[in-house]
Amino acid sequence: MSQKIRGVKGTRDVLPIDTYLKDDDPWVRIGHFHLVEQSARDLFPLYGYREARTPVLERTELFVRGIGEVTDIVGKEMYTFDDRGDSVTMRPENTASLVRAYIEHNVNQQEPETKWWYLGPMFRRERQQRGRYRQFTQIGIESLGSPGPRIDAEQIELLFRWLRTLEIPFEMHLNTLGDAACRPKYREALQAYLRSRASELCEDCQKRIETNPIRVLDCKNPKCQQVAAGAPKMEQFLCEPCKVHFQGVQEMLGRLGVEFVLDPKLVRGLDYYTRTTYEAIATSGLGSQSTVAGGGRYDGLVKELGGPDIPGIGFAAGVERMALLLAQQGKERAVRPVVFIAPLGDAEAARADALAQQLRAAGLAAEVSFRKANPGNQLKRADALGARFALVLGEQELKTDRAKLKELKTGAQHEVSLSALPDEVRRLATAG
Numbered sequence: 001m002s003q004k005i006r007g008v009k010g011t012r013d014v015l016p017i018d019t020y021l022k023d024d025d026p027w028v029r030i031g032h033f034h035l036v037e038q039s040a041r042d043l044f045p046l047y048g049y050r051e052a053r054t055p056v057l058e059r060t061e062l063f064v065r066g067i068g069e070v071t072d073i074v075g076k077e078m079y080t081f082d083d084r085g086d087s088v089t090m091r092p093e094n095t096a097s098l099v100r101a102y103i104e105h106n107v108n109q110q111e112p113e114t115k116w117w118y119l120g121p122m123f124r125r126e127r128q129q130r131g132r133y134r135q136f137t138q139i140g141i142e143s144l145g146s147p148g149p150r151i152d153a154e155q156i157e158l159l160f161r162w163l164r165t166l167e168i169p170f171e172m173h174l175n176t177l178g179d180a181a182c183r184p185k186y187r188e189a190l191q192a193y194l195r196s197r198a199s200e201l202c203e204d205c206q207k208r209i210e211t212n213p214i215r216v217l218d219c220k221n222p223k224c225q226q227v228a229a230g231a232p233k234m235e236q237f238l239c240e241p242c243k244v245h246f247q248g249v250q251e252m253l254g255r256l257g258v259e260f261v262l263d264p265k266l267v268r269g270l271d272y273y274t275r276t277t278y279e280a281i282a283t284s285g286l287g288s289q290s291t292v293a294g295g296g297r298y299d300g301l302v303k304e305l306g307g308p309d310i311p312g313i314g315f316a317a318g319v320e321r322m323a324l325l326l327a328q329q330g331k332e333r334a335v336r337p338v339v340f341i342a343p344l345g346d347a348e349a350a351r352a353d354a355l356a357q358q359l360r361a362a363g364l365a366a367e368v369s370f371r372k373a374n375p376g377n378q379l380k381r382a383d384a385l386g387a388r389f390a391l392v393l394g395e396q397e398l399k400t401d402r403a404k405l406k407e408l409k410t411g412a413q414h415e416v417s418l419s420a421l422p423d424e425v426r427r428l429a430t431a432g
């Protein structure tokens with residue numbers, strides 16, 4: 001026998017069956033992913049978001065400029081390779097790609113405001129942990145062209161409603177990062193403070209003091225958190241327009257009924273991230289990887305990537321983390337066959353295939369048995385598939401056009417006419 005080939009570390013298979021179990025993860029099945037995805041497809045367009053898809057491969061340069069050289073992602077997590085002279089990277093996130101597409105297709109000349117949503121795989125070479133993978137899926141939204149604060153509040157309300165609908169337990173955290181007018185002063189004050197306590201920081205944060213001091217605030221190392229707790233706060237440095245913006249967001253959230261907590265530790269390290277930042281943090285069920293979605297305003301990004309001076313704001317949500325939470329709650333959305341048809345012989349098999357075809361044409365899910373087995377085993381198979389009804393077809397049924405449709409949950413038998421099967425099934429299925 002040839003040697004087995006295993007999946008790549010940090011990637012995972014999501015199967016429709018109950019055999020997928022890894023570490024202490026509950027069984028995450030494809031149905032949990034469908035719940036997350038379908039709820040986004042249903043909800044986001046109600047707010048005017050339209051789906052956009054960009055390639056997995058982009059020029060490396062896009063992420064170096066769009067995410068920033070001093071970030072963990074660009075510094076050590078990207079899958080980058082040489083494509084015969086061009087350096088390309090498998091996208092670690094989608095915002096930079098969407099902004100690239102927005103600029104490349106001059107979208108701002110066609111519409112003053114753009115609302116896009118996306119769904120797809122992202123790639124980061126991180127340490128594999130529960131809720132942290134090297135290939136993972138994000139669903140997110142981006143809004144370009146509106147300076148806020150109304151759009152900021154609208155996005156946060158969308159995220160709030162989405163997670164509420166899915167019954168995910170979470171808290172919405174909110175902060176502001178100021179802008180080009182006020183942040184530099186804050187950065188200086190923060191740097192001075194961090195330098196005075198440098199010896200208490202982790203190695204990474206000691207470097208961050210000079211490259212990206214704001215990032216020290218969200219370091220997960222407990223010693224760094226202690227230092228961060230005593231750091232000067234952005235709030236004290238906000239310029240008047242940033243203050244007004246932030247107050248506006250909070251007032252609107254109040255009017256929209258969105259509960260939130262102010263969290264000065266919520267930061268993005270780069271200059272083109274401005275003002276509003278927000279995160280939805282699961283309050284149970286995810287352990288240390290508890291951030292379900294993170295978002296924020298990036299008023300300098302479009303310009304940074306060579307486009308016009310256009311403001312933007314968006315969030316990205318981790319689908320695996322959401323699916324994990326749904327799996328823990330035992331929630332799933334699965335398509336089950338309505339009817340399972342088991343023919344006993346060859347003549348019945350041909351009729352079974354034709355009946356299944358008619359049922360599907362009528363929009364009813366149907367499966368036929370492809371194996372010879374006694375009626376008892378056929379019923380077991382129907383049960384395992386989660387079918388609502390089972391139909392065993394023998395010589396007698398074909399001759400008389402009458403058959404018994406067995407309702408698997410209750411054991412009730414309904415006599416039906418084979419030539420009118422789709423109508424009969426629909427009538428019984430809607431009857432309760």
Ligand code: ATP
Pocket residue numbers: 093124126131132133134135136137138289291292293294295316317318319320321
């Ligand atoms: P974290 O602090 O958890 O590393 P991040 O700041 O790197 O998050 P973002 O880049 O803002 O995360 O991505 C948004 C969301 O995408 C995260 O909140 C999380 O739900 C999900 N996510 C990010 N990285 C991973 C990963 N490696 N595996 C699974 N999900 C991820």
Ligand code: MG
Pocket residue numbers: none
């Ligand atoms: Mg990360």
